[in-house]
Structure formats: C-alpha cells, structure tokens
Amino acid sequence: MGDRLADAADYLACLITLVGTAAKALSDRGRRSDPALRYVYAAGLCLGLGLALTPPATFTAVSGLASGPWSWLGFGYLRLVGDELELVAVGFLAMVAYSIQPPDGVRGGVRAGLRRQVAITAGAFVLSAVAYAASGATQVGTLVVAHGRRRYVLVAYIGLLTVHLVWRLAVFGLLTGRSARRMPPGALRSGLRLMASGTVIGLFWIAGNINDVVDLLTTGGEVGAETAVSAVPALVCVVLMLAGATAPAWGGRLARWSRPLRARYAYRRLEPLWSALRATVPGVELLPDTVRVGRRTPHGAQFALYRRIIEIRDGQLALRPYVHPQVPSWVEEFDRSTGGARFRRRREVAATVEAAGIAAALEAAEAGHRYPAGPSTGYVPSEGQVGVDEEVAWLVKVADAFTTSPAVAEVRRRVREELDRVPG
Known part of the structure; x- marks a missing residue:
C-alpha cells in the first residue's frame, strides 16, 4: 500500500511538473529571454525527470536490467541519477531567487551571486557523484546496499546531498520571501509567497534522508526509491511551487472572481x-x-x-x-x-x-x-x-x-x- 501511494504521488508530481513547466514556457512567449524564466524552466525539467526516476515502480522495473545483459548502461546508478537531477533542480531554484533581487540586494552584485550558485551546485554535483561511486553501492530491487565500511561513504553521500538541498531551498525561500515583502499586493507577490511556502514543505520532503542514514548504519542498506512518507510532501511541494510560478497567469482571473x-x-x-x-x-x-x-x-x-x-x-x-x-x-x-x-x-x-x-x-x-x-x-x-x-x-x-x-x-x-x- 505504501509503495502504491509513493508511486502515485511521485508520478503525479512528475506529470504536474513537466506539464506545468511546458505550459508556462508556452505562456511566456516573448519573455523567454528573461534569465529568471530560463532558470525556472531548467529547474522544472530537472525536477520532473528526477521525480520520474524515484518511485518504487521505476526501481522495480529496472532492477532486472541492472543485473542482466544491459547492466553496462548503468541502471545500478538509478538512485544517483535521480538525486543529481534534484540537486541541479534546487540549484536552478537558488539562481531564480538571486536573479530577481535588486542589484544592491546581493553581496557583490547579482552576477557574482549567480556565479557562486553555479560553482556551489557544480561542486556538490561532482563530490556527490564521486562519493556514490566510491561507496560501491549496488541496487537490489528498491534497495541500495553498501558493504562493510563503504556504507559510511554512502552515509557521507546522503549527508552531502541533504546539506546541499536544505541550503539551496533555504536560500530560495528566504530570497523569494524578501522579494515578496517588497512588492505591492497582486498575483506576483502571491506567487512568490506560494513558492516560499513550497520550500518549507520541501524541507519535510528532504527529511526522509534521515531514515536512509539510520537504515544504512543499522543494516547496510537503504530504500533508494521514494517512500510514501517523503513522496506526499514532494507532491505538495511541487504543487505549491508550480502554482507560485504560474500565479501571474491565473492570479488575475482569480482576483476578478x-x-x-x-x-x-x-x-x-x-x-x-x-x-x-x-x-x-x-x-x-x-x-x-x-x-x-x-x-x-x-x-x-x-x-x-x-x-x-x-x-x-x-x-x-x-x-x-x-x-x-x-x-x-x-x-x-x-x-x-x-x-x-x-x-x-x-x-x-x-x-x-x-x-x-x-x-x-x-x-x-x-x-x-x-x-x-x-x-x-x-x-x-x-x-x-x-x-x-x-x-x-x-x-x-x-x-x-x-x-x-x-x-x-x-x-x-x-x-x-x-x-x-x-x-x-
């Protein structure tokens, strides 16, 4: 029952993210040169693809391929690919938040702030990939297993990933909340507030990594796929984020009604x-x-x-x-x-x-x-x-x-x- 709920929540969140991102790109015709919008599209694409790889059903479907003749394609790294896509997605979100700040609202200027975000995300991306490969993790069904002392390397990988996700979401939430306070009442301010609220729910989503660490330290394996406890917050987070990003499109109609x-x-x-x-x-x-x-x-x-x-x-x-x-x-x-x-x-x-x-x-x-x-x-x-x-x-x-x-x-x-x- 738990796996079915996780599958439904994750696939629905994936569908909402990809379709919503495509719809926003179509509605933004003529404004796509805006850097903030490009970062929004990139974040939505990466997050949607990452959500498609995390449901238990996806892990089960590729578990045979990971140990069969197609293992050379790297299906055993499904957990890593999904995590890295989500890592890059929150990096783009932080860039969205920096790009909408006034020139004097970021230390060193907006461009310097954006370069810092790129460097931080790229560094976390490389370090996490190296840590995962060094752990020698293998995929067994929906489980990711590391043997002996290498499980501590996998714990370090999860810790690095968690710190980066929490940090980037916190940056995004704080900066968008600050931008919302400077704006007059309207759909744009409401959208920023919804997105800032989504970051709070996103922290509950990331909190599921704590269970992974506990499982690794006690059993040497952890559930690589999304669980129902984290999949539901993921769905709520995605809905709030997408609602905030598209608020200018639907906010005017709602305000009139x-x-x-x-x-x-x-x-x-x-x-x-x-x-x-x-x-x-x-x-x-x-x-x-x-x-x-x-x-x-x-x-x-x-x-x-x-x-x-x-x-x-x-x-x-x-x-x-x-x-x-x-x-x-x-x-x-x-x-x-x-x-x-x-x-x-x-x-x-x-x-x-x-x-x-x-x-x-x-x-x-x-x-x-x-x-x-x-x-x-x-x-x-x-x-x-x-x-x-x-x-x-x-x-x-x-x-x-x-x-x-x-x-x-x-x-x-x-x-x-x-x-x-x-x-x-």
Whole structure:
C-alpha cells in the first residue's frame, strides 16, 4: 500500500511538473529571454525527470536490467541519477531567487551571486557523484546496499546531498520571501509567497534522508526509491511551487472572481471605524443611500466599499482640529512600556498611530474641545498608498487597530482624563 501511494504521488508530481513547466514556457512567449524564466524552466525539467526516476515502480522495473545483459548502461546508478537531477533542480531554484533581487540586494552584485550558485551546485554535483561511486553501492530491487565500511561513504553521500538541498531551498525561500515583502499586493507577490511556502514543505520532503542514514548504519542498506512518507510532501511541494510560478497567469482571473467577496469582507472590517465616525460626524454619510452591499450587482459591493472609504476620509478631515498633538508620542511611550515596539513593523505602528489619532479626535469632538497646536501635529495620514486596493488594505489595518489595539485604548483613556480636567 505504501509503495502504491509513493508511486502515485511521485508520478503525479512528475506529470504536474513537466506539464506545468511546458505550459508556462508556452505562456511566456516573448519573455523567454528573461534569465529568471530560463532558470525556472531548467529547474522544472530537472525536477520532473528526477521525480520520474524515484518511485518504487521505476526501481522495480529496472532492477532486472541492472543485473542482466544491459547492466553496462548503468541502471545500478538509478538512485544517483535521480538525486543529481534534484540537486541541479534546487540549484536552478537558488539562481531564480538571486536573479530577481535588486542589484544592491546581493553581496557583490547579482552576477557574482549567480556565479557562486553555479560553482556551489557544480561542486556538490561532482563530490556527490564521486562519493556514490566510491561507496560501491549496488541496487537490489528498491534497495541500495553498501558493504562493510563503504556504507559510511554512502552515509557521507546522503549527508552531502541533504546539506546541499536544505541550503539551496533555504536560500530560495528566504530570497523569494524578501522579494515578496517588497512588492505591492497582486498575483506576483502571491506567487512568490506560494513558492516560499513550497520550500518549507520541501524541507519535510528532504527529511526522509534521515531514515536512509539510520537504515544504512543499522543494516547496510537503504530504500533508494521514494517512500510514501517523503513522496506526499514532494507532491505538495511541487504543487505549491508550480502554482507560485504560474500565479501571474491565473492570479488575475482569480482576483476578478474573488473581488466582490473581498470587497464585502473589507466593508464589514471597516464597519466599527465608520460607525464611530458617523456617530460623531453624521455629515460624512453620502446621501441618498442607494447602494447596498447585499445587492446582486457585479460592482455593488465594490462601489459601496469605495464610498465607505471616502466617508471615512471625509470624517478624518472633519476631525483634524480635534486631534491631540501628543498622540504619536503617547503611542510610542505605550509601546516602550510594554515592549511591543520590538515586535511591530513600522507600518503597523503608523496604522496604530492613525487609529489612535481618530479615537482621540472623537473624544475631543464629543466634548467640543479643539487643540490650538493645529490639526496636522498629531495626525498621521496613510503612507504611500498609490491605488484603491492599497488604500483599502491600509484602512482595514487602521480599523483593526481602532477596535483591538491596547495602545489606542490607552490614548483614549488619557484624552478622557485630560478633558475631564479642562474647565467647563
């Protein structure tokens, strides 16, 4: 049962990889000169071929050839060939990650980084081949056996292979994750995140080599073919990688289909902030109220969401004279006292400051108290929002901070105490 599951997972992963790589190459017509794309195609081809050689059924099919009249063709090195193809594939993945970095994002420049990757992969390729040949390993069915002290050489081979695969996958995951953080929301960023997630699953795939080492040290042989424990993570890793690589092709369609749902979700997330502003500044609500989120119109939810954004911004403008000038320093002081500043990103802090400014202004507006320091001193607008989607994402962060942040609650409390001391 385990071998059947491994066969199914590996052959399916092989088919997905090869067909997906071919489909991406066809869809990239006109852009194939891009080095990153060439590395993607090479990685997909090597990985697909490597996956075709690792299932138990493949080992069983060629076991007779390995000891028969066709042994001179080298069928006994099936494990080595499959491993080397996967080694080269992850080397190409690391080159993909380096090629999409900015010139100043790689030590010595992108070209120097790519040359290092080629040298590292070539060195690991040669050393692993030498180690495998020196081990005198032989194939018996799905097993790879090394006799006597030579099994330690085979253990060294597996160790070298494992270190290289983990290192290359870690490089790929870290660099693609860094690239995703620099990009605006969209299919490309989602694709990079999927590929970075695939590297995490890939580490579970490689972890199967630990069992091989244990088997070699105890019995002198290890299962050269893929096992079900490692074949399933391999399939998941391949699916995530391919989905990420092709995200620009299918991401746009998915985004269009999901846009109404995301608009309804954001609309509800903005509800507490909008309600608080409307209660204090009723004039912000645009009339007549002709659009409802629940209407079955193609763009009804999006139109209602955009209107809500306009109303929130109008409310903020109306409240500018009431914003306490000490709001940013109060938030910073609260973060320092609780240790939260070490764990929050700059934009998260900025969203909290903006939410705290709104909360403080609402308190002051209800008390009818303006601050002579001027409205701009304590007001932090959204930073660098260049599109409606970015504006929605920013205001959702502000609305979340408005309702859940302890820093906002602390600012609200301090404003109330100060207003209570103001002579009536």
